[in-house]
Amino acid sequence: xxxxxxxxxxRTLAPGExxxxxATRPELRERLGGDASRWQVREVGDGNLNLxxxxxxxxxxxxLKQALPYVRAAGPSWPMPPQxxxxxxxxxxxVAPHAGSWVPAIHHYDPDLYCIVMERLSPHIILRRxxxxxxxxxxxxxxxxxxxxRATFWSSDLGLAFEHKMRTLQxxxxxxxxxxxxxxxxFQDPYRLSPRNRHTSPELDREVEALRTDGELKLAxxxxxxxxxxxxxxxxxxxxxxxxxxxxxxxxxxxxxxxAFLGPIGFxxxxxxxxxxxxxxxxxxxxxxxxxxDGHRQWILDTARGFWEHxxxxxxxxxxxxxxxxxxxxxxxxxxxxxxxxxxxxRQRLDGLLRDMLGYAACKMIRRIVGFAHVLDFESIxxxxxxxxxxxxxxxxxxxxxxxxxRSIEDVLAMVPRLEAARELGRS
Amino acid sequence: xxxxxxxxxxRTLAPGExxxxxATRPELRERLGGDASRWQVREVGDGNLNLxxxxxxxxxxxxLKQALPYVRAAGPSWPMPPQxxxxxxxxxxxVAPHAGSWVPAIHHYDPDLYCIVMERLSPHIILRRxxxxxxxxxxxxxxxxxxxxRATFWSSDLGLAFEHKMRTLQxxxxxxxxxxxxxxxxFQDPYRLSPRNRHTSPELDREVEALRTDGELKLAxxxxxxxxxxxxxxxxxxxxxxxxxxxxxxxxxxxxxxxAFLGPIGFxxxxxxxxxxxxxxxxxxxxxxxxxxDGHRQWILDTARGFWEHxxxxxxxxxxxxxxxxxxxxxxxxxxxxxxxxxxxxRQRLDGLLRDMLGYAACKMIRRIVGFAHVLDFESIxxxxxxxxxxxxxxxxxxxxxxxxxRSIEDVLAMVPRLEAARELGRS
Numbered sequence: 001x002x003x004x005x006x007x008x009x010x011r012t013l014a015p016g017e018x019x020x021x022x023a024t025r026p027e028l029r030e031r032l033g034g035d036a037s038r039w040q041v042r043e044v045g046d047g048n049l050n051l052x053x054x055x056x057x058x059x060x061x062x063x064l065k066q067a068l069p070y071v072r073a074a075g076p077s078w079p080m081p082p083q084x085x086x087x088x089x090x091x092x093x094x095v096a097p098h099a100g101s102w103v104p105a106i107h108h109y110d111p112d113l114y115c116i117v118m119e120r121l122s123p124h125i126i127l128r129r130x131x132x133x134x135x136x137x138x139x140x141x142x143x144x145x146x147x148x149x150r151a152t153f154w155s156s157d158l159g160l161a162f163e164h165k166m167r168t169l170q171x172x173x174x175x176x177x178x179x180x181x182x183x184x185x186x187f188q189d190p191y192r193l194s195p196r197n198r199h200t201s202p203e204l205d206r207e208v209e210a211l212r213t214d215g216e217l218k219l220a221x222x223x224x225x226x227x228x229x230x231x232x233x234x235x236x237x238x239x240x241x242x243x244x245x246x247x248x249x250x251x252x253x254x255x256x257x258x259x260a261f262l263g264p265i266g267f268x269x270x271x272x273x274x275x276x277x278x279x280x281x282x283x284x285x286x287x288x289x290x291x292x293x294d295g296h297r298q299w300i301l302d303t304a305r306g307f308w309e310h311x312x313x314x315x316x317x318x319x320x321x322x323x324x325x326x327x328x329x330x331x332x333x334x335x336x337x338x339x340x341x342x343x344x345x346x347r348q349r350l351d352g353l354l355r356d357m358l359g360y361a362a363c364k365m366i367r368r369i370v371g372f373a374h375v376l377d378f379e380s381i382x383x384x385x386x387x388x389x390x391x392x393x394x395x396x397x398x399x400x401x402x403x404x405x406x407r408s409i410e411d412v413l414a415m416v417p418r419l420e421a422a423r424e425l426g427r428s
Numbered sequence: 429x430x431x432x433x434x435x436x437x438x439r440t441l442a443p444g445e446x447x448x449x450x451a452t453r454p455e456l457r458e459r460l461g462g463d464a465s466r467w468q469v470r471e472v473g474d475g476n477l478n479l480x481x482x483x484x485x486x487x488x489x490x491x492l493k494q495a496l497p498y499v500r501a502a503g504p505s506w507p508m509p510p511q512x513x514x515x516x517x518x519x520x521x522x523v524a525p526h527a528g529s530w531v532p533a534i535h536h537y538d539p540d541l542y543c544i545v546m547e548r549l550s551p552h553i554i555l556r557r558x559x560x561x562x563x564x565x566x567x568x569x570x571x572x573x574x575x576x577x578r579a580t581f582w583s584s585d586l587g588l589a590f591e592h593k594m595r596t597l598q599x600x601x602x603x604x605x606x607x608x609x610x611x612x613x614x615f616q617d618p619y620r621l622s623p624r625n626r627h628t629s630p631e632l633d634r635e636v637e638a639l640r641t642d643g644e645l646k647l648a649x650x651x652x653x654x655x656x657x658x659x660x661x662x663x664x665x666x667x668x669x670x671x672x673x674x675x676x677x678x679x680x681x682x683x684x685x686x687x688a689f690l691g692p693i694g695f696x697x698x699x700x701x702x703x704x705x706x707x708x709x710x711x712x713x714x715x716x717x718x719x720x721x722d723g724h725r726q727w728i729l730d731t732a733r734g735f736w737e738h739x740x741x742x743x744x745x746x747x748x749x750x751x752x753x754x755x756x757x758x759x760x761x762x763x764x765x766x767x768x769x770x771x772x773x774x775r776q777r778l779d780g781l782l783r784d785m786l787g788y789a790a791c792k793m794i795r796r797i798v799g800f801a802h803v804l805d806f807e808s809i810x811x812x813x814x815x816x817x818x819x820x821x822x823x824x825x826x827x828x829x830x831x832x833x834x835r836s837i838e839d840v841l842a843m844v845p846r847l848e849a850a851r852e853l854g855r856s
Contacts, residue, residue, distance in 0.1 A: 162611065162657045166601040173594040173601070183590065183754050191760045215769040218760055222773075226755040229590045230661055326611050327654040332619045332646055341643040345650075 009112035010082060013066055015041050018053050022064070025108060028117060034058025045072065046126075049080060049258070054120055061122070062107060066115035067258070073373070080177060084258040085114035087175040091260035092116075094168065094235055098154040102147040103254050121253055124246035128376055131242060131279040132286055134296045141306030143252035144245060144272050148237075149314035152265045155235035157327035158319055165325075169232055169262050178259045179229075182238065186367045187225030191218050196372040203388030207395055208370050220402040221366075224359045232262030240271040241364065241375075242279060266356020269311060274361030274398075276304045278368060278377050280416065281394035285381030301413050308357070308409045312350050319346055351407070358406050362398035369395055393420050437540035438510060441494055443469050446481050450492070453536060456545060462486025473500065474554075477508060477686070482548055489550070490535060494543035495686070501801070508605060512686040513542035515603040519688035520544075522596065522663055526582040530575040531682050549681055552674035556804055559670060559707040560714055562724045569734030571680035572673060572700055576665075577742035580693045583663035585755035586747055593753075597660055597690050606687045607657075610666065614795045615653030619646050624800040631816030635823055636798050648830040649794075652787045660690030668699040669792065669803075670707060694784020697739060702789030702826075704732045706796060706805050708844065709822035713809030729841050736785070736837045740778050747774055779835070786834050790826035797823055821848050 013021060022028045023036035032039055034057050045052035045065075049072050053064040067082035089109040096103065104119040130137065153159045155168060189197055191212055199208050211217065237244065238259030246253045280300045283293035320343075323330060333342050368375045369391045381387035397419055406412055441449060450456045451464035460467055462485050473480035473493075477500050481492040495510035517537040524531065532547040558565065581587045583596060617625055619640055627636050639645065665672065666687030674681045708728045711721035748771075751758060761770050796803045797819045809815035825847055834840050 157654055157657050163604045163608065165657075166604055166607075170598045170601045173598045176591045176594055179594075180591065188754075188757050188760055192757075192762070213763055213765065215761075215763075215766055218766070219769055219773055222756045222760065225757075226585055229585050229593075229754060231659055233658055326616075326657060328650045329616050329620075329653075332616055332650065333643075334620070335641055335643075337641065338643055338646070341647055345647055 007112045007114065010069075010114060012051065012068060013053070013064070013113065013115065015043055015053070018055060018064060021113075022055060022062070022117065028062065028107060031060045031062060031107065032057025033060055049073075049084070056120075061120040062117050063104070063120040064115055064117050066113060080181075082114040084175065084178050085109075085116060086111065087172060087178070087260050088256070088258040089116050090171060091235065091237065091257035092118075094155065095151040099147050099150040102143055102252060103257075121246045121251075121255075124248045124251065124253065126243055127245040127247045127252075128242040128275070128279070130247055131276075131300070132282070132377055132380060134283075134286065134293060136296070136299050137247045137249060137252065137303075139250070140245075140247060140252055141303040142310040144240075144254070145307040145310030145312075146314045147252075147254055148240070148265070148268050148272070149311045149318065152234035152236070152268065153315055153318040153322075155262070156233055156265075157325045158323050160325050162326045165232075165262075168235055172235065172261045175259070175261050178238070179261050182259060183225065183229070185372050186363050187221060187228065190367050190371045191221060194372075197370060198372070198374075199370045200378075200384060200388045200391055203385060204370070204391060204395075207392060211366070211370060211395075214399075217399060217402055220359065221363055224356075224363055227264050227356075228267060228360075229263075231264045233265050234262065236261060236263045236265070236268045237271075238263070238268070240268045241275040242272070242377075243275075243375075245272075264356055264360075266353050267360045269308070269353065269357035270360025270362075271364050272307065273304055273357050274364035275368075275375070276300055276307070277361060277397060277416065278365055278375055278394060280304075281390045281397070281420075282375075282377035282381065285378070285383070285386050285390050297417075301416065305409055305413055308354065312353075315353075316346055316350065354409065355406060358401045358412060362401035365394050365398040365401075393423055396423065435540045435542065438497075438542060440479065440496060441481070441492070441541065441543065443471055443481070446483060446492060449541075450483060450490070450545065456490065456535060459488045459490060459535065460485025461488055477501075477512070484548075489548040490545050491532070491548040492543055492545050494541060508609075510542035512603065512606050513537075513544060514539065515600060515606070515688050516684070516686040517544050518599060519663065519665065519685035520546075522583065523579040527575050527578040530571055530680060549674045549679075549683075552676050552679065552681065554671055555673040555675045555680075556670040556703070556707070558675055559704075559728070560710070560805055560808060562711075562714065562721060564724070564727050565675045565677060565680065565731075567678070568673075568675060568680055569731040570738040572668075572682070573735040573738030573740075574742045575680075575682055576668070576693070576696050576700070577739045577746065580662035580664070580696065581743055581746040581750075583690070584661055584693075585753045586751050588753050590754045593660075593690075596663055600663065600689045603687070603689050606666070607689050610687060611653065611657070613800050614791050615649060615656065618795050618799045619649060622800075625798060626800070626802075627798045628806075628812060628816040628819055631813060632798070632819060632823075635820060639794070639798060639823075642827075645827060645830055648787065649791055652784075652791055655692050655784075656695060656788075657691075659692045661693050662690065664689060664691045664693070664696045665699075666691070666696070668696045670700070670703040670805075671803075673700075692784055692788075694781050695788045697736070697781065697785035698788025698790075699792050700735065701732055701785050702792035703796075703803070704728055704735070705789060705825065705844065706793055706803055706822060708732075709818045709825070709848075710803075710805035710809065713806070713811070713814050713818050725845075729844065733837055733841055736782065740781075743781075744774055744778065782837065783834060786829045786840060790829035793822050793826040793829075821851055824851065 018041045019036050019039040040056045042054045044054055050068055051066045055062050055064060067085040069079060069082050070076045071078040071080050092103055092106050104121060106118050108117040157165060237257045238261050244256045246255055280297050283297050287293040378387050378391055397416060446469045447464045447467040468484045470482045472482055478496055479494040483490050495513040497507060497510050498504045499506040499508050520531055520534050532549060534546050536545040585593060665685045666689050672684045674683055708725050711725050715721040806815050806819055825844060
């Protein structure tokens with residue numbers, strides 16, 4: 001399988017073409033059921049890059065996602081190869097054996113139209129909207145934490161022989177168009193003048209200016225940016241923010257892995273962790289009265305802790321019990337005395353992943369406040385000065401995540417409300 | 429271009445077939461000159477993997493290297509895909525624009541026969557043989573140091589946009605058969621029981637046994653082994669020992685890059701540095717009388733220092749003057765205050781490369797003494813006990829290189845003779 005070359009048969013599917021298209025495939029026709037002309041088709045894409053149709057038939061429903069040849073949020077003037085659907089599908093295929101219960105079932109991939117027909121998730125909503133609305137999801141932290149642990153372990157040099165990993169590396173190294181977006185928008189634009197940047201102005205003007213002249217901060221980001229490109233530890237989702245998670249009270253699914261590539265595990269961890277922090281910082285802007293969201297905020301921090309701890313526990317268990325790759329090879333560490341040495345090493349490596357998570361979380365937080373693509377958590381706060389206060393507090397947190405040497409998740413989660421309280425005190 | 433699939437036209441060239449084969453190509457026919465039936469053909473391969481023919485015509489000469497489908501040193505029972513010639517040729521092509529004066533000129537590559545026709549280097553000899561013979565090469569350290577600096581910088585995220593690097597990564601990630609050899613023989617076999625291992629016995633029995641139970645040492649090696657697989661900093665030669673360098677007094681060329689892949693820059697540095705140290709440790713075994721090789725040993729250490737310093741200076745200069753990649757992007761570090769911060773970072777990164785070099789050097793030294801493929805430096809010492817003394821001293825040095833935290837090349841080069849002197853004292 002390959003993604004090279006554009007398909008000459010590519011065309012975008014208009015709403016009226018969706019049902020006839022699906023009806024050509026017997027297994028989809030059966031799944032939807034009844035007369036295809038009566039299937040209901042709705043376009044619901046609210047992301048930046050794709051058409052998303054929900055299709056309901058007499059007996060079932062599906063979701064059809066088609067890659068557009070440009071960035072939807074910017075229009076045809078920012079072209080974007082639709083081959084990213086190839087990588088999205090390849091990611092779903094790769095993680096299905098080990099983490100399939102946390103992704104949608106895939107019914108069909110069309111390499112000509114760059115579209116994927118998959119399980120329609122219902123009654124799920126996008127996690128970001130749930131967080132803004134103040135809703136809670138008891139299994140959220142555990143689900144995403146264990147998902148990342150399984151998806152990354154089994155594509156790492158711990159989980160499998162390097163020959164398999166290098167095949168995956170060959171495949172996903174072709175996803176350069178989307179990796180370029182991440183490189184530019186996460187690691188570069190926020191720290192230089194760019195016409196794509198925007199921020200809440202004039203309130204954040206000084207802080208944004210300061211970012212561009214903060215040498216130590218830029219250095220910390222540049223190191224993470226280089227490692228993003230040159231440490232393919234495992235297959236990553238590549239864009240695992242709270243808009244890429246669908247939830248209802250009893251289920252959690254990861255979607256939209258078109259940014260998939262091989263990189264540092266902390267990057268996926270940090271995307272999710274950083275977006276939980278953004279949700280935390282945005283809560284005062286969604287409170288009908290002061291303090292109304294305090295309980296929800298505490299739940300978000302508890303979820304962030306649970307997320308990390310479940311990731312850590314699952315990854316350690318996999319490493320202890322299923323290590324069969326070329327990293328720390330079993331045949332070399334087979335003695336009794338090796339057991340303790342290896343266990344110490346595992347814990348150290350997990351401490352390193354914690355630091356990576358915090359650093360990448362900070363990069364993600366910053367880019368969502370001063371860069372091209374913002375988040376609804378803040379954007380939906382109508383009062384500009386209130387929004388700026390939330391954003392400014394999040395930027396201050398990100399800076400500390402990047403520049404201090406964190407040793408435990410508890411230290412981080414204790415810092416977050418303390419830092420905000422200190423800032424409030426400083427203002428009053 | 430691709431290396432996948434075996435060529436159905438592949439056959440090994442017998443000596444009698446070489447001249448007729450070369451004569452079919454007009455540019456080679458012209459280069460060699462005269463009547464093809466009178467060209468002189470000699471097979472000179474002394475490596476582990478290939479046929480090497482030197483061909484002399486009336487007006488010129490060439491070298492033809494053909495990959496065999498098995499490990500020559502082991503015979504057809506250890507198969508080895510001849511596609512490695514594809515990667516060798518791809519490496520030569522990749523480094524030619526920036527480091528072409530330190531590799532042979534390539535005249536022709538045949539993707540069916542997996543053979544490369546290249547410049548015949550004369551009066552060059554293999555560096556390892558020169559070192560054993562006690563000969564000196566004034567430009568050696570500078571040449572190899574600058575070669576590695578240029579070959580790696582220009583394939584790194586400092587030297588070029590990541591899209592180019594990922595194409596290179598896709599290409600060389602296919603070279604898994606040869607990467608597997610490195611993984612097994614360098615990072616795994618020496619630290620476990622393996623029928624491929626051998627050592628000078630019984631003198632080194634205890635030390636070899638100790639290697640398999642030395643948890644801290646195995647951990648240090650395992651970390652380097654994991655990074656070997658998961659940190660594609662730059663395109664590497666992959667096997668840059670003193671048998672992959674051809675020299676005469678005024679010229680130095682790097683050959684045999686069939687192990688090429690993308691990995692940590694310290695791996696190439698360490699291969700060369702470690703083999704210089706092996707040469708140093710072997711010198712007493714080649715001395716006609718005690719002390720005869722003292723001057724030569726000093727020259728080897730001076731060369732090791734010059735090698736590192738020339739690498740460092742060249743790499744720093746390239747980074748300062750030609751950085752145009754996505755790592756530490758120029759557009760982000762464009763302020764006056766950034767200059768100092770970036771310069772400090774460059775020096776820190778080079779300190780990191782020094783540590784990597786020493787670690788990988790140690791891995792290479794150990795595998796050449798207790799693993800499958802040994803080096804002529806030691807093998808040519810007929811007196812077994814004398815050889816064991818040299819090898820044992822080299823193993824002790826490797827252990828210190830791996831387990832101590834080295835801060836300068838001077839500290840390392842001072843340690844080497846001191847450690848040996850202390851050991852001699854301990855024995856007497």
